Amino acid sequence: MKYVILIHSNPEPWGHPTQIYTKEGRELPQEQHDEMDREFDALMNEISASGEFVTAEALADPASATLYRWSAGEHLATDGPYAESKEHLAGFFLIDCESRERAEEIAAKFAQPGGVVELRPAMWQGGDDH
Amino acid sequence: MTDADLEDVWRRSAPPVLAAIVRRYGDFDAAEDAVQEALMAASVQWPVDGTPANPTAWLIRVASRRLIDQHRSDKARVNREQAATRQLPADEKHSPAADARDPYVEDDAVLLLLLCCHPALPRASQVALTLRAVGGLTTGQIARAFSVPESTMAQRIVRAKARLRQVDARFSLPSPQELPDRLTALQHVLYLIFNEGYTSTEGQTLYDVSLTDEAIRLTRQLHEQLPDCDEVAGLLALMLLTDARRAARADADGSLVPLSDQDRGRWDRAAITEGTRLLETVLGRGHVGPYQLQAAIAAVHCEAESWEETDWMQIVVLYRMLDDIAPSPAVTLNLAVAAAMVHGPDAGLRMIDPLLNDEMQSRRNHRVHAVRAHLLEMTGRHGEAGTAYAAAARLSTSIPEQRYLNSKAAQLAR
Numbered sequence: 186m187k188y189v190i191l192i193h194s195n196p197e198p199w200g201h202p203t204q205i206y207t208k209e210g211r212e213l214p215q216e217q218h219d220e221m222d223r224e225f226d227a228l229m230n231e232i233s234a235s236g237e238f239v240t241a242e243a244l245a246d247p248a249s250a251t252l253y254r255w256s257a258g259e260h261l262a263t264d265g266p267y268a269e270s271k272e273h274l275a276g277f278f279l280i281d282c283e284s285r286e287r288a289e290e291i292a293a294k295f296a297q298p299g300g301v302v303e304l305r306p307a308m309w310q311g312g313d314d315h
Numbered sequence: 316m317t318d319a320d321l322e323d324v325w326r327r328s329a330p331p332v333l334a335a336i337v338r339r340y341g342d343f344d345a346a347e348d349a350v351q352e353a354l355m356a357a358s359v360q361w362p363v364d365g366t367p368a369n370p371t372a373w374l375i376r377v378a379s380r381r382l383i384d385q386h387r388s389d390k391a392r393v394n395r396e397q398a399a400t401r402q403l404p405a406d407e408k409h410s411p412a413a414d415a416r417d418p419y420v421e422d423d424a425v426l427l428l429l430l431c432c433h434p435a436l437p438r439a440s441q442v443a444l445t446l447r448a449v450g451g452l453t454t455g456q457i458a459r460a461f462s463v464p465e466s467t468m469a470q471r472i473v474r475a476k477a478r479l480r481q482v483d484a485r486f487s488l489p490s491p492q493e494l495p496d497r498l499t500a501l502q503h504v505l506y507l508i509f510n511e512g513y514t515s516t517e518g519q520t521l522y523d524v525s526l527t528d529e530a531i532r533l534t535r536q537l538h539e540q541l542p543d544c545d546e547v548a549g550l551l552a553l554m555l556l557t558d559a560r561r562a563a564r565a566d567a568d569g570s571l572v573p574l575s576d577q578d579r580g581r582w583d584r585a586a587i588t589e590g591t592r593l594l595e596t597v598l599g600r601g602h603v604g605p606y607q608l609q610a611a612i613a614a615v616h617c618e619a620e621s622w623e624e625t626d627w628m629q630i631v632v633l634y635r636m637l638d639d640i641a642p643s644p645a646v647t648l649n650l651a652v653a654a655a656m657v658h659g660p661d662a663g664l665r666m667i668d669p670l671l672n673d674e675m676q677s678r679r680n681h682r683v684h685a686v687r688a689h690l691l692e693m694t695g696r697h698g699e700a701g702t703a704y705a706a707a708a709r710l711s712t713s714i715p716e717q718r719y720l721n722s723k724a725a726q727l728a729r
Binding site: 186187233234235236237238239240281283285286306307308309310311312313 | 437438439440443461462463464467468470471474514515571675679712713714715716717719
């Protein structure tokens with residue numbers, strides 16, 4: 186089953202990894218960042234080895250986006266950012282795993298200072314007729 | 316010999332040849348390379364010389380020769396041959412004529428199947444390796460069938476082989492202690508492959524391979540080699556009886572048709588007959604396992620002219636047995652539906668109460684709400700049924716199923 190892990194964050198300035206650029210992240214000592222990096226590397230190795238990791242991308246500054254809005258007349262294209270909110274979509278991971286429980290186990294490890302991690306199931310074209 | 320004929324020989328021949336080579340030399344990767352080279356030699360020589368009387372033996376000979384040539388330039392060759400010799404039973408240490416190897420070829424495929432389901436591998440890797448090594452599918456075909464990028468699937472297979480090397484997994488029959496669990500894992504993998512193929516509504520037309528056909532073919536092979544294993548026969552029967560319904564499960568625009576509404580005239584009677592016959596030979600024997608029970612349930616449905624005329628009491632009995640040996644939320648839900656047909660919808664509703672009170676189930680499992688909705692609809696409580704269908708729709712991750720549940724919700728809201 187496929188799930189997307191969406192990282193919402195507000196790094197200032199925009200940069201990756203986002204957690205070193207957020208206010209909450211800046212308040213943490215370097216050793217804690219190093220420990221978090223080690224744990225994240227271990228996680229990536231684990232889900233790459235298991236084949237659960239499919240793909241991921243870190244995203245560019247929200248201001249670099251182009252937004253397309255539909256209307257009955259002309260379609261409007263404007264410059265980003267999209268979100269009115271404080272946090273922006275900073276990156277995404279696509280995983281393929283056996284259960285919701287497993288997806289939650291993986292997503293929990295993405296938690297980061299100054300960010301919100303969203304786990305969302307993907308839809309598929311198949312279905313069961315029971 | 317046409318290209319299509321050659322492709323057919325490849326698909327059928329590669330797995331037993333690979334199995335025979337892995338058996339002899341133990342190195343999965345080198346074996347795969349050697350078999351590839353032998354197949355390429357065949358594609359050049361056979362159209363000119365004609366297909367040999369025994370294509371598999373020819374391929375084994377050529378692949379073996381390639382591998383030996385490869386080893387001659389390898390310093391570790393001596394050690395490997397010694398290790399391989401240690402693994403061979405005494406009467407095989409003298410190299411037999413290639414033709415004499417044939418009786419072992421079929422058994423080799425079963426050993427390879429068992430090796431691919433080694434407990435050191437995660438389930439998804441077991442599935443991928445099985446399809447690659449024994450199914451003879453390309454990495455691209457497997458990737459498309461499971462809707463992941465080819466590179467992801469390639470990684471799973473590469474890492475699976477590396478892991479097998481790491482744990483020094485042997486190409487031999489698992490020990491008597493290991494065999495039951497390994498066989499169970501293999502059955503689970505085969506069923507996963509079948510289910511993936513069966514539930515992908517667009518799968519049959521979009522992809523160039525049929526996972527259901529693949530699963531049935533491999534399970535048939537396993538059944539032929541292990542005729543006394545009742546659960547394998549049960550698994551094959553379950554696949555045949557389920558696949559029999561394929562033509563009726565989706566309508567013209569691709570929407571899913573639930574079992575209750577399917578046009579049973581479109582069911583494949585030949586597959587039903589074969590599945591039922593298989594079941595009849597095993598069910599009398601005593602120890603009944605989960606696949607046999609699921610197959611028996613499928614057989615009861617397949618025998619019925621309609622949803623209403625189904626022998627629901629028999630289905631209740633069978634689900635109760637399944638609940639005893641392999642309980643799960645799905646079993647409880649299906650039992651509730653069957654019980655409702657015998658004792659009325661309120662009996663069914665009582666049965667699903669524990670699932671509604673289970674936090675994980677009620678928050679995440681759309682089927683809990685879908686079944687509740689169906690039972691409420693049976694009682695005539697249409698308002699509540701509509702709400703439950705809507706809840707089920709929101710939780711569903713299947714696009715056609717979600718569409719169906721939303722339409723039921725809308726229908727009952729009127």
